[in-house]
Amino acid sequence: MLYLERKIDTFLIHWKETKNKSPLIVKGARQVGKTESILRFARQQYASVIYINFVEEPKYKTITENGYSAKEIIKMISLLDPSKRFIPGNTVIIFDELQEFPDIATSLKFFKIDNRFDVICSGSMLGIQYKKIESNSVGYKTDYEMHSLDFEEFLWARGYDHSIRTTLLNHMVTQTPFSPGILSTFFSLFMDFCILGGMPAVVRDYIANQTFEGSLNTQRQLLADYREDVRKYASGVDQTRILNVFEHIPVQLAKDNKKFQISKVAPNARFKDYRGCIEWLHDAGIINICYCLSFPELPLKGNYESTKYKIYMKDTGLLVAMLDEEAQDDLRVNKNLGVYKGALYENIVAEALVKSGYDLYYYKKENATLEEDFFVRTKNSLVPVEVKSTNNKSKSLHTLLNSRTYPDIRFGIKLIRGNIGHAEQILTFPYFCTFLLKEYLQASAGSPSTIDA
Template sequence: MAAVYLKRKIDGYLAAWKYDPNRKPLIVKGPRQVGKTESILRFAEDSYKNVVYINFVEEPKYKLITEDGYKTDDIIRNISRMDPSKRFEPGETIIIFDELQEYPEIATSLKFFKMDGRFDIICCGSLLGIHYKRIESNSVGYKTDYEMTSLDFEEFLWAKGYDRTAIEDMLWHMETLKPFNQTEMKVFGNLFLDFCILGGMPAVLREYIQKGTFEGTLDIQKQLLEDYREDIRKYADGMDQTRILNVFEQIPVQLAKNNKKFQISKVAKGARFKDYRGCIEWLRDAGIIRICYCLNFPELPLKGNHGDTKYKIYFFDTGLFVALLDDEAQEDLRANKNLGVYKGALYENIVGEALSKCGYGLYYYKREDSTLEEDFFVRTQQSLMPVEVKAKRETAKSLRTLIESDKYPDIQYGLKFTAGNVGVSDNIYTLPYFCTFLLKTYLKRAEEHLPEQEYADGTP
């Protein structure tokens, strides 16, 4: 059976990039196996007469193509010597340098390819964040970056056959506060729970789409996790390998606690923050985790308004987070859709993942005396908006305090994600979890005229 191609958001980006007369060489970053190479090759084969694909892991001999220098003619000449079948027709050729992390020096050539202008260039690879200072210094001003992640819920819906009409209908419910009907809530709620369990890794979703069941998906997720562990062993230096792996394994355990702040002291016996500082950043730069920083105070601006020692850590893909849970929790979750002790952690990770995929930085707030705590904050052009994630239909005490108190002048409205329907009460807008991926679009549209309405048949 031919592999199903999963439509991705990068498809439209690549098409627009090709038709930009001022396009620069493109670097596509992202964690391993999120579909970078597949999407790029599909685009290249559909859009160019000649595709020159070079993979520095599979064919390390190509690291020699710069031995005569980084100018376009020197590189083309050396590629042709190694493989005379490769064709270089100006205006009709794209060159793809894959696994860039194995040979970041090739980024020096991007300046010359841009100045030459005869060939289009795309570079991609995993773990690029680890080497990115080097890549950036070699190509500054002569490349464009695109960060690719695993599929978000919108791309998951595309894979399930839903089109733009369904997405616009969701936005309409959010903007008008007209409740979803029971069928919509059940269908989208179940799809969203499936997405929470599966995550957005293409190999996992392809198995799910083709078989129509969860069969085999956990095995694929566990293999992906093992691949990530192997990457840590391969690319991390010395003692840091063990410490990075310790952090990696501890994330679901610490998210399951009531106090979800990541505590280095719990990672290993005698662990100290100063010993682990670089390990957290390594995982972040590799794209494997998202760090959610604790604000010094809930006010604008967000950047610079936080310390470096208080944070929560989320997996970049909730399906992989789920696959790290203990076997009993796995079985209960997949067979009975019972989230158990991990319920709050699961929903918080999925909302954090969705916010990150929307392009938001992740921030939370917890007052020193623990009397006020908020899960996330996003900013609009005009204000700061607290975002609460509720696994149960509870009152949002901290959210109300932030909105109503004169101490927080940047905050006028709040958002709450729950398993319930849309609604509004006391300037708190309630939305179903499955709408999280639309938050940035929703806030952008609502920026000038958030409706002043009373409660509307949803969970307040």
């Protein structure tokens, strides 16, 4: 089976080479490639790989019966399967589907103290159990969150090497527009990525067949698996309400006002009854939440209203698969992402920002037309990011830049289906550059001087 290179590959090598490292916990939604990447790394780097899946082999839930010490757990594993070899300094123990047995996290402290074996934990639904896992292993673990493929990983799958990152970034930093041929090529690749999303099973089929054939069926099966996860793992929260929120995401993103409204989910629905449902979907790695800022100023954390938010799918391809049949045809045949009032463009930008390590914030001024899609920050500046489905004037962006009311805002970024450019303190980039925004802002020292040249 074709292996898709992932960013976690490099991270795992660095983790292994770290002296006195802690056990690793890899979080992420189902089917994003966690187990595949971990096992590939393990088989290449260790003489012995001990793989335990608590869903497929529930008998291993008994390995803590005599305590949580590394010695006792290894003894219990060996009793259950004498063929497993524990070679000090050259063995990795992988505990998969950790959400089925979060108690094993208590042992991570003792494995770190023991220091003879490396330990990696993973699972598709870790988020919903993470408070318990955190309390059992605080101070004795390293966390890594894995997502579906981002656009850079998609480019690797299409045959581009790692130098493509530097090439695109240099264009951004030097404000050098792309040639028409390059611009057209990357927009075509980006449109494919938006429609497919980054789920490995979908991308792998696309690479193998060079068509969208079968991608929708695979995406719909993944969505069915998500719905099944709700039924299996949602305890203490109303499953019907969770599914109602889930099904309403594309409907509400299609509105001009993309703020998610609980009142539209079901008759007489109230926020207090649904809050736990939204948190569950977020913790399960299915959605991204974008909170409304109380006021566009620094700092961002704590400066938002927890009852006002937009909801985006973590993988835009899965959002596409939730759309109606007519929109599907328009997207896959004509690659028209303008349907749903720009919702797909916003979703893909939100996805890219989260995969780059950003939290999501927007701003909507009460009783006014002023609204900005996203905000990121540099060391000293708040940077509004506007996503335009058409390259028309950015009224809200100009208001934020030209008013003395917002002193933390010195320049803005506009993402369009067009080329690199700048005018009036606004930097313009093609959508496909979004995955590089964080690195661009660091490379340019977060200074608007780059657009004054």
